[in-house]
Amino acid sequence: MSELKSQDAIESDNILQVRNLAVEFHTETGRTKALQGVSFDVPRGQVTAIIGESGSGKSVTASAIMRLIQPPGRVTAGSIDFAPSGSEPYDVLALVDKDSRLEQLRGDHISMVFQEPMTALAPVYTVGNQVAEAILCHREVSKKVAWDEAANMLQRVGIDDLQRRMQQYPFEFSGGMRQRVVIAMALVCQPDLLICDEPTTALDVTIQAEILTLIRQLKGELNNSVLFITHDIGVVAQLADHVVVMQGGRVLEAGTVRQVLKQPMHPYSKGLMAAIPGLAPKGQRLATVASVVGATDITTAYPLTRLADGRQISLSPSQLKAFGHE
Amino acid sequence: MKTYIAKRLLGAIPTLIFISMIVFVVIQLPPGDIVTSPLDRMQSQGVELSSEAIQNLRAQYNLDQPLPLQYLSWITNFVTGDMGYSYLFNRPVNELVGERIGYTLLITLSALLFTWAVAIPAGVYSAVRQYSLGDYALTTVMLVGLATPSFLLALIVMYFGYEWFGISIGGLFSPEYRDAPWSLARAGDFLSHLWIPMVVVGLGGTASTMRILRANLLDELNKPYVITARAKGVKPLKLLVKYPLRIAINPFISTIGFLLPTLISGEAIVSIVLNLPTTGPALVQALINQDMYLAGSFLMLLTILTIVGMLISDLLLAWADPRIRYE
Numbered sequence: 001m002s003e004l005k006s007q008d009a010i011e012s013d014n015i016l017q018v019r020n021l022a023v024e025f026h027t028e029t030g031r032t033k034a035l036q037g038v039s040f041d042v043p044r045g046q047v048t049a050i051i052g053e054s055g056s057g058k059s060v061t062a063s064a065i066m067r068l069i070q071p072p073g074r075v076t077a078g079s080i081d082f083a084p085s086g087s088e089p090y091d092v093l094a095l096v097d098k099d100s101r102l103e104q105l106r107g108d109h110i111s112m113v114f115q116e117p118m119t120a121l122a123p124v125y126t127v128g129n130q131v132a133e134a135i136l137c138h139r140e141v142s143k144k145v146a147w148d149e150a151a152n153m154l155q156r157v158g159i160d161d162l163q164r165r166m167q168q169y170p171f172e173f174s175g176g177m178r179q180r181v182v183i184a185m186a187l188v189c190q191p192d193l194l195i196c197d198e199p200t201t202a203l204d205v206t207i208q209a210e211i212l213t214l215i216r217q218l219k220g221e222l223n224n225s226v227l228f229i230t231h232d233i234g235v236v237a238q239l240a241d242h243v244v245v246m247q248g249g250r251v252l253e254a255g256t257v258r259q260v261l262k263q264p265m266h267p268y269s270k271g272l273m274a275a276i277p278g279l280a281p282k283g284q285r286l287a288t289v290a291s292v293v294g295a296t297d298i299t300t301a302y303p304l305t306r307l308a309d310g311r312q313i314s315l316s317p318s319q320l321k322a323f324g325h326e
Numbered sequence: 327m328k329t330y331i332a333k334r335l336l337g338a339i340p341t342l343i344f345i346s347m348i349v350f351v352v353i354q355l356p357p358g359d360i361v362t363s364p365l366d367r368m369q370s371q372g373v374e375l376s377s378e379a380i381q382n383l384r385a386q387y388n389l390d391q392p393l394p395l396q397y398l399s400w401i402t403n404f405v406t407g408d409m410g411y412s413y414l415f416n417r418p419v420n421e422l423v424g425e426r427i428g429y430t431l432l433i434t435l436s437a438l439l440f441t442w443a444v445a446i447p448a449g450v451y452s453a454v455r456q457y458s459l460g461d462y463a464l465t466t467v468m469l470v471g472l473a474t475p476s477f478l479l480a481l482i483v484m485y486f487g488y489e490w491f492g493i494s495i496g497g498l499f500s501p502e503y504r505d506a507p508w509s510l511a512r513a514g515d516f517l518s519h520l521w522i523p524m525v526v527v528g529l530g531g532t533a534s535t536m537r538i539l540r541a542n543l544l545d546e547l548n549k550p551y552v553i554t555a556r557a558k559g560v561k562p563l564k565l566l567v568k569y570p571l572r573i574a575i576n577p578f579i580s581t582i583g584f585l586l587p588t589l590i591s592g593e594a595i596v597s598i599v600l601n602l603p604t605t606g607p608a609l610v611q612a613l614i615n616q617d618m619y620l621a622g623s624f625l626m627l628l629t630i631l632t633i634v635g636m637l638i639s640d641l642l643l644a645w646a647d648p649r650i651r652y653e
């Protein structure tokens with residue numbers, strides 16, 4: 001085991017190295033292998049995107065990193081080496097439940113923004129209480145100091161009228177505002193790694209853009225590493241430096257966005273990439289995801305436009321104009 | 327908030343007037359009245375009363391007046407705090423109710439504490455360790471408890487109390503203290519008797535409370551907000567109590583208000599079996615014997631306590647759950 005570790009020691013420019021990760025779920029219908037041999041790197045200070053269709057294991061991967069896999073789920077193999085700034089690297093999966101590093105891992109070193117802002121906050125506590133709690137879990141400070149820091153962070157994510165807003169309950173916030181609160185809660189301890197699990201999927205299109213801008217802006221200010229899970233290839237192109245393509249619980253392809261988007265090795269990635277309008281060679285007919293890999297529910301950057309031959313394509317408004325569509 | 331409470335209470339007045347009339351009519355419905363049974367007894371003992379004497383007796387109890395007048399004098403007295411006289415117990419109703427409601431309150435509250443002290447830990451354990459051996463064992467025990475009527479449990483406890491400890495378990499006091507003035511020794515005697523009704527009455531609600539809590543908690547345990555809190559680093563025990571348990575317990579907070587009416591009606595059978603000086607047995611006797619002031623007062627108090635209890639439930643629920651408060 002220790003030999004294996006030293007062989008596999010984490011490279012200094014990676015904050016996270018996932019190796020051969022396998023997760024199973026025992027359900028009434030039998031055993032589901034949710035992840036099999038998943039390996040990828042998260043380079044320090046950069047944005048890494050995980051992309052893949054629904055059920056490909058993106059969320060399970062994120063949960064495993066945070067040690068949030070609950071029965072009937074179980075991690076059956078692999079290692080997740082994590083190198084927080086200023087402390088020794090360690091294997092997240094090797095931590096025992098009582099290890100203080102596990103406490104630190106969750107919320108202090110790594111934090112997470114979830115898909116559903118409507119349900120991610122508890123209905124019976126005020127927004128201020130829930131954001132300040134994140135600080136009180138990890139810092140020896142008074143409630144007053146925690147509250148002030150929470151206010152500071154909430155202001156940075158764009159919430160005004162803090163005096164009043166912090167005393168309000170989550171259901172008094174709109175979806176977009178709640179997601180800002182969740183982001184503030186995740187960033188308030190200045191984690192080394194921020195995991196965003198489809199943070200915009202549940203939001204309106206216009207709000208989606210605002211939240212993405214916010215995440216990018218805060219990433220610039222706080223200089224943390226980001227693991228960004230999404231369905232949306234357009235978001236990958238906009239936001240990410242590295243990309244990991246997943247399907248059926250496996251990693252199909254991983255590398256810099258430039259590599260993967262320009263020269264996709266795998267047919268699935270090719271299909272994905274060909275579906276992005278801006279990347280296809282000019283004059284060539286754009287492939288749809290379905291035409292390459294069969295039916296999926298991958299979402300596209302722009303609403304689908306039906307073509308004459310019955311296929312659908314994702315086009316931006318300017319491209320629609322170029323094609324003479326109205 | 328104050329206007330809301332005032333509105334609710336004012337709104338209850340027509341209901342109360344209407345119910346008071348029904349109560350009065352219902353008490354009068356069965357043939358005969360409060361003087362009928364003593365008269366029968368006297369006659370069977372060979373005492374002949376002239377019809378004039380009977381008239382006088384009835385006049386003494388206002389029974390010769392028309393019903394609406396009888397109702398009016400009853401209800402005006404009731405509102406001014408005079409609940410009349412119980413011919414059955416030969417005492418003013420006020421005294422009777424005051425003394426019995428105190429004991430009932432003590433038993434009800436201690437039984438509730440017992441229920442929660444057993445049901446909440448058991449329910450939490452069952453939910454957190456769902457499908458474990460302990461969960462199955464608790465579930466089995468609780469189902470047996472659910473199927474056992476309280477009065478049967480009371481009889482069983484009395485039997486074993488007598489067999490094993492040689493003590494007679496009925497009542498709230500040992501004979502030597504029953505009519506003694508309050509003292510430390512009497513209070514001790516009272517406490518040593520209190521645990522039996524507490525356990526018997528308390529166990530009645532334990533099984534259902536535990537099952538409901540288990541189901542509520544299982545619903546909450548994997549809600550996204552719990553995972554968010556865990557991901558944020560909240561320690562396991564604090565996490566359980568502050569998030570899912572806090573929300574799973576909400577429905578029980580509102581049931582506190584429903585306890586109020588049981589101060590009058592609750593656990594009559596168990597109380598009769600255990601010979602407790604509570605309101606339940608007195609209510610039953612008053613109804614059987616057509617002791618109209620006592621029965622009427624009990625029924626009116628029951629109505630008032632139900633209405634106030636519902637208001638308290640609503641207020642507690644709003645206090646516990648901001649989602650309701652802001653509607």
Ligand SMILES: Nc1ncnc2c1ncn2[C@@H]1O[C@H](COP(=O)(O)OP(=O)(O)OP(=O)(O)O)[C@@H](O)[C@H]1O
Pocket residue numbers: 025027032033034052053054055056057058059060061072073231
């Ligand atoms: N609690 C669970 N119980 C049983 N199986 C599960 C559970 N959670 C996940 N799985 C299994 O793991 C697989 C991967 O799920 P995961 O949630 O990681 O997908 P995803 O890529 O995040 O999908 P989406 O884009 O819809 O969020 C699922 O297909 C499912 O079979």
Ligand SMILES: [Mg+2]
Pocket residue numbers: 058059060197198
């Ligand atoms: Mg997911």
